[in-house]
Amino acid sequence: xxxxxxxxxVAYFGRTALDSIFHLGRYSVLSLRALILSLIxxxxxxxxxxxxxxxxxxxxxxxxxxxxxxxxxxxxQVIYGFRRFSAESMVGPTVATAMTRELGPVLTSLMVxxxxxxxxxxELSAMKVTEQIDALTVMGADPVKYLISPRILAATIMLPxxxxxxxxxxxxGGYLVAIGKxxxxxxxxxxxxxxxxxxxxxxxLIKSAVFGFILASVGCYMGFYTKGGAxxxxxxxxxxxxxxxxxxxxGDFVMTAIMF
Amino acid sequence: xxxxxxxxxxxxxTFGDQEVLKGMSFVVQPGKVNFLIGRSGEGKTVAxxxxxxxxxxxxxxxxxxxxxLSQAETKDLYDLRLxxxxxxxxGALFDSLxxxxxxxxxxxxxxxxxxxxxxxxxxGLLTDLGLADAYDRPVTSxxxxxxxxxxxxxxxxxxxxxxxxxxxxxxxxxxxxxQVDGLISQAQERxxxxxxxxxxDIAATLTLADQVSMLYDGRIIASSTPDxxxxxPSPEVRKFLAGATD
Ligand SMILES: Nc1ncnc2c1ncn2[C@@H]1O[C@H](COP(=O)(O)OP(=O)(O)O)[C@@H](O)[C@H]1O
Ligand SMILES: [Mg+2]
Numbered sequence: 319x320x321x322x323x324x325x326x327x328v329a330y331f332g333r334t335a336l337d338s339i340f341h342l343g344r345y346s347v348l349s350l351r352a353l354i355l356s357l358i359x360x361x362x363x364x365x366x367x368x369x370x371x372x373x374x375x376x377x378x379x380x381x382x383x384x385x386x387x388x389x390x391x392x393x394x395q396v397i398y399g400f401r402r403f404s405a406e407s408m409v410g411p412t413v414a415t416a417m418t419r420e421l422g423p424v425l426t427s428l429m430v431x432x433x434x435x436x437x438x439x440x441e442l443s444a445m446k447v448t449e450q451i452d453a454l455t456v457m458g459a460d461p462v463k464y465l466i467s468p469r470i471l472a473a474t475i476m477l478p479x480x481x482x483x484x485x486x487x488x489x490x491g492g493y494l495v496a497i498g499k500x501x502x503x504x505x506x507x508x509x510x511x512x513x514x515x516x517x518x519x520x521x522x523l524i525k526s527a528v529f530g531f532i533l534a535s536v537g538c539y540m541g542f543y544t545k546g547g548a549x550x551x552x553x554x555x556x557x558x559x560x561x562x563x564x565x566x567x568x569g570d571f572v573m574t575a576i577m578f
Numbered sequence: 579x580x581x582x583x584x585x586x587x588x589x590x591x592t593f594g595d596q597e598v599l600k601g602m603s604f605v606v607q608p609g610k611v612n613f614l615i616g617r618s619g620e621g622k623t624v625a626x627x628x629x630x631x632x633x634x635x636x637x638x639x640x641x642x643x644x645x646x647l648s649q650a651e652t653k654d655l656y657d658l659r660l661x662x663x664x665x666x667x668x669g670a671l672f673d674s675l676x677x678x679x680x681x682x683x684x685x686x687x688x689x690x691x692x693x694x695x696x697x698x699x700x701x702g703l704l705t706d707l708g709l710a711d712a713y714d715r716p717v718t719s720x721x722x723x724x725x726x727x728x729x730x731x732x733x734x735x736x737x738x739x740x741x742x743x744x745x746x747x748x749x750x751x752x753x754x755x756x757q758v759d760g761l762i763s764q765a766q767e768r769x770x771x772x773x774x775x776x777x778x779d780i781a782a783t784l785t786l787a788d789q790v791s792m793l794y795d796g797r798i799i800a801s802s803t804p805d806x807x808x809x810x811p812s813p814e815v816r817k818f819l820a821g822a823t824d
Contacts, residue, residue: 450670454660
């Protein structure tokens with residue numbers, strides 16, 4: 319043990335770096351294993367559908383609210399800005415591209431992380447500390463295939479669907495605000511058709527599928543490797559949300575730089 | 579496959595700086611009711627987790643006939659586990675499933691039987707354990723004693739040839755304890771399974787056991803028939819026998 323602050327700082331960064339590499343490695347192995355196992359029969363469609371219901375249907379309301387207000391407030395800002403140089407006709411396409419390419423996928427994923435990613439971490443870590451995961455193992459039921467694969471698959475499938483809903487609701491929210499602000503509703507809609515291309519929508523949906531994978535795999539990872547009783551359950555939930563947020567935002571930048 | 583002999587050789591296990599097992603060795607006799615006794619916190623549950631491969635030993639060997647756990651392929655371990663029924667000390671029931679779904683889980687998961695047959699079997703076991711109408715109840719509504727019995731039913735449903743019970747009667751009233759003890763010997767007799775029971779209940783140990791091993795300070799200090807154990811002069815054994823009977 320050294321008391322020199324400079325050494326302590328180096329030691330701190332060194333330890334953090336090693337920890338990060340350890341977690342990243344173990345996380346990669348777990349997600350890859352879950353992915354591969356989800357391709358190998360026997361499949362349990364009922365388990366998958368149950369997870370799709372939890373991820374998709376149960377998040378619908380919060381996603382609709384998110385889409386509606388994001389579209390609305392973004393439209394307010396755009397109208398305010400575009401009026402300065404009489405570009406009101408471009409409000410519709412601007413709102414629609416921003417929603418489909420960026421705001422829809424990212425905000426939907428962040429909302430679903432808060433609801434579902436954290437719940438996955440909590441559920442798996444509770445199963446871990448009460449030995450339910452050990453019980454599965456002893457009964458010859460691979461916990462990765464039985465618990466984690468369907469969760470990751472469900473989130474990867476459902477996030478694009480939720481994002482599509484958020485996109486549509488967001489544009490409708492924007493449309494309503496535009497009318498309220500005295501813009502020409504016909505122009506709002508027709509300019510969207512002229513300018514926004516299907517690729518904008520597709521790329522956003524692809525991104526959201528990746529975000530779905532991230533939030534479920536990170537949530538499951540944090541839950542699966544929980545240590546230390548009830549306290550560990552709370553800790554893994556918090557870590558799941560924070561790490562997913564960071565991974566989604568970084569991943570968003572990387573994918574956007576590559577795709578657009 | 580016949581019920582196996584389990585040989586535990588010089589097992590060491592340390593958690594952090596706490597050395598729990600310090601060279602534990604004993605033999606679990608095939609087709610017999612074996613008891614593992616010892617004070618609370620002595621490492622009995624840890625021993626069971628080592629036997630099922632949930633934990634790995636720091637040193638030592640665990641043999642199921644001619645299969646050594648640390649050398650076993652994933653496939654061998656999987657096949658072995660299908661022959662094992664394990665009752666966890668705290669039940670380890672699946673909270674997201676009903677009582678009946680918990681009991682039926684091993685059959686359902688491995689698609690061993692038709693849904694109707696599985697359900698009938700689970701209901702039969704629950705009835706034997708005094709939980710006749712519990713099939714559709716949520717697991718969260720159970721008392722400690724009920725959880726234990728549901729977990730016992732789940733361990734028994736596949737009629738395994740290796741049965742591990744971690745304190746099956748702790749927390750049950752005397753009447754239920756007797757019932758559970760009866761069920762354990764019944765299950766053993768029906769399938770000729772190799773049974774290992776971890777217990778605090780000295781009376782049950784001395785009446786039910788064919789073979790008793792006592793864990794003390796990380797090692798097995800006695801491994802004999804109940805009668806021989808009664809005559810064992812070691813002060814630790816005497817203290818345990820006396821302490822647990824009053
Ligand atoms: N996974 C673990 N990590 C750290 N310590 C453990 C772990 N499992 C058990 N222990 C410790 O090992 C000792 C023996 O525990 P256990 O086998 O549960 O005792 P018992 O004989 O009552 O079943 C206890 O002190 C316990 O705290
Ligand atoms: Mg114990």
